[in-house]
Amino acid sequence: MTKVLITDELSPRALDIFRSRGVEADVRVGLNKADLVNIIVDYDGLAVRSATKADKDVIAAAKRLKVIGRAGIGVDNIDIAAATARGIVVMNTPFGNSITTAEHAIALLFAAARQIAAADVSTQAGKWEKNRFMGVELYAKTLGLIGCGNIGALVAERALALKMKVIAYDPFLSPERALKLGVEKVELDDLLSRADAISLHTPLTEKTKNILSACALAKTKRGVIIVNAARGGLVDEMALRAALDSGHVAAAGFDVFIIEPAKESALFGAPNFVATPHLGASTNEAQENVALQVAEQISDYLLTGAVTNALNMPSISAEEASRLRPFIELIDKLGSFAGQIADDGLEAVEIEYEGEVAHLNTQPLTATALAALMRPLMPDVNMVSAPAVLKQKGTSLTESRRETSPIYGSLIRIKVLTGGRWRTLAGVVNAGTAKIVEVKGMPLEADFHPVMLLINNIDKPGFVGALGTMLGEANINIATFHLGRQAANQDAIAIVGVDQIVPDAIQQKLRALPHVRYVKILKF
Numbered sequence: 469m470t471k472v473l474i475t476d477e478l479s480p481r482a483l484d485i486f487r488s489r490g491v492e493a494d495v496r497v498g499l500n501k502a503d504l505v506n507i508i509v510d511y512d513g514l515a516v517r518s519a520t521k522a523d524k525d526v527i528a529a530a531k532r533l534k535v536i537g538r539a540g541i542g543v544d545n546i547d548i549a550a551a552t553a554r555g556i557v558v559m560n561t562p563f564g565n566s567i568t569t570a571e572h573a574i575a576l577l578f579a580a581a582r583q584i585a586a587a588d589v590s591t592q593a594g595k596w597e598k599n600r601f602m603g604v605e606l607y608a609k610t611l612g613l614i615g616c617g618n619i620g621a622l623v624a625e626r627a628l629a630l631k632m633k634v635i636a637y638d639p640f641l642s643p644e645r646a647l648k649l650g651v652e653k654v655e656l657d658d659l660l661s662r663a664d665a666i667s668l669h670t671p672l673t674e675k676t677k678n679i680l681s682a683c684a685l686a687k688t689k690r691g692v693i694i695v696n697a698a699r700g701g702l703v704d705e706m707a708l709r710a711a712l713d714s715g716h717v718a719a720a721g722f723d724v725f726i727i728e729p730a731k732e733s734a735l736f737g738a739p740n741f742v743a744t745p746h747l748g749a750s751t752n753e754a755q756e757n758v759a760l761q762v763a764e765q766i767s768d769y770l771l772t773g774a775v776t777n778a779l780n781m782p783s784i785s786a787e788e789a790s791r792l793r794p795f796i797e798l799i800d801k802l803g804s805f806a807g808q809i810a811d812d813g814l815e816a817v818e819i820e821y822e823g824e825v826a827h828l829n830t831q832p833l834t835a836t837a838l839a840a841l842m843r844p845l846m847p848d849v850n851m852v853s854a855p856a857v858l859k860q861k862g863t864s865l866t867e868s869r870r871e872t873s874p875i876y877g878s879l880i881r882i883k884v885l886t887g888g889r890w891r892t893l894a895g896v897v898n899a900g901t902a903k904i905v906e907v908k909g910m911p912l913e914a915d916f917h918p919v920m921l922l923i924n925n926i927d928k929p930g931f932v933g934a935l936g937t938m939l940g941e942a943n944i945n946i947a948t949f950h951l952g953r954q955a956a957n958q959d960a961i962a963i964v965g966v967d968q969i970v971p972d973a974i975q976q977k978l979r980a981l982p983h984v985r986y987v988k989i990l991k992f
Contacts, residue, residue, distance in 0.1 A: 470770050475499055476517035478539055479759035489767040505529045513766045524550040535769050537762040540749055552780045555850035559765050559778050564757035565749035570622035572748045573667050573697040576721030580693050581606055585742040607631050612663025615670030616641045623667055624651050635659055660684055665693040672699040682707035690716050697723040697748045705734045712738040723748050781852050782831035795825055798902040799833045801916050801992055802882050802895045803840025808990050812887030818866045820881040823873035907961045912952030917965030920990040926983035927953045927960035934981055942974045
């Protein structure tokens, strides 16, 4: 039975989803690492929030694990590289808490602009320091967004409702999308010099780490407000403290810190600094949403192969998975065929899609082909790990599409460069069955058989008879027999489905036949 382990607090309704789908779900909250390593071997899926650390040791112990689902956005607690290498899909739920996080960013902006936290402490102490807490209006001010993805767009929508002007720096924001959102796309230096308030909404990467450095903060307007409800490390905290102390930055509101839990920080105690303990997603609605989403996503993948919000493989809807299924079966067999004849390793791979299949989501098809290609040398590789492994090995991959196919409705062709020579084959789906229709550029039509004998020879009289006689004398039954050739006395291909494994001694005799160039046993 399919089993999922839940190691962090999730809504009880997530359990209901798993169980209604026929997935056994066990809740074991608060496990230490040693206990998690010991029990993870029994599970197909793992559902976590931020407390569980799915590191390389946990992943190495997870012999059955197929998917890790994070109820939330951040996946800092999951070793994605280790998961990918083991062929484990890593998913998050980026949209379940988007509204909540956007609202929290706006709340921090208001709190910083009106000094609400300090005014609350003062007022409750009985001081009534009305003249001390002079705030600024947000109306007609310019909000600069660093990152304008899902959450950034929601912040923009709310800021525009406050009659603010919104400018955004995001290399991935298209001009069309910016126009639709009602924001102005700008470069980073332009944003720094123009913004009255800056809100960060970008993941933490090598490129975004300390994107608000001391140098960047120096380029901002005096009196700017800084809000970070995205990720700790996007802002140089020491530099921001100095800017707050000098008054260059008028106020700041942070929900995230470089080190969390943040027991101490250079920012604590700074004038007009407001902090919250990573509450961006902390609403009942958000926690319910992400729990339900992660349960649906994990169940869908384990039961139907549908992939949603994966970080290490392309997404596939249940409908797409159904449409792709016959082509996945085809390309898996083609990839296996190509991998078995890549006798001298993989130097380059080319995959061509022709006809109707070229209009589908071909990323899963390519991933399947690569896994099948590499499996003869790497038995544990799968469609999750294969693209990363191929890239790591430095093997080039080329994909091409043609909207029409000269003969078939859809055709897939795989080419591999091995030992300095290209080897090619192509296949189609005919009446729901995967078929080989081309080998080495020669047309033929052959069904896949569990054991197949591939022979490349010069087309000369007597070859077929000699082959049949040799197999018959060895008591090897021929199930299917298909021939392709360029022309008489030229290159030819024979694909023979047999009911028994052909012993090495017989293979050597076949190679010794006149005009035989290549003999290979293929297994499917």
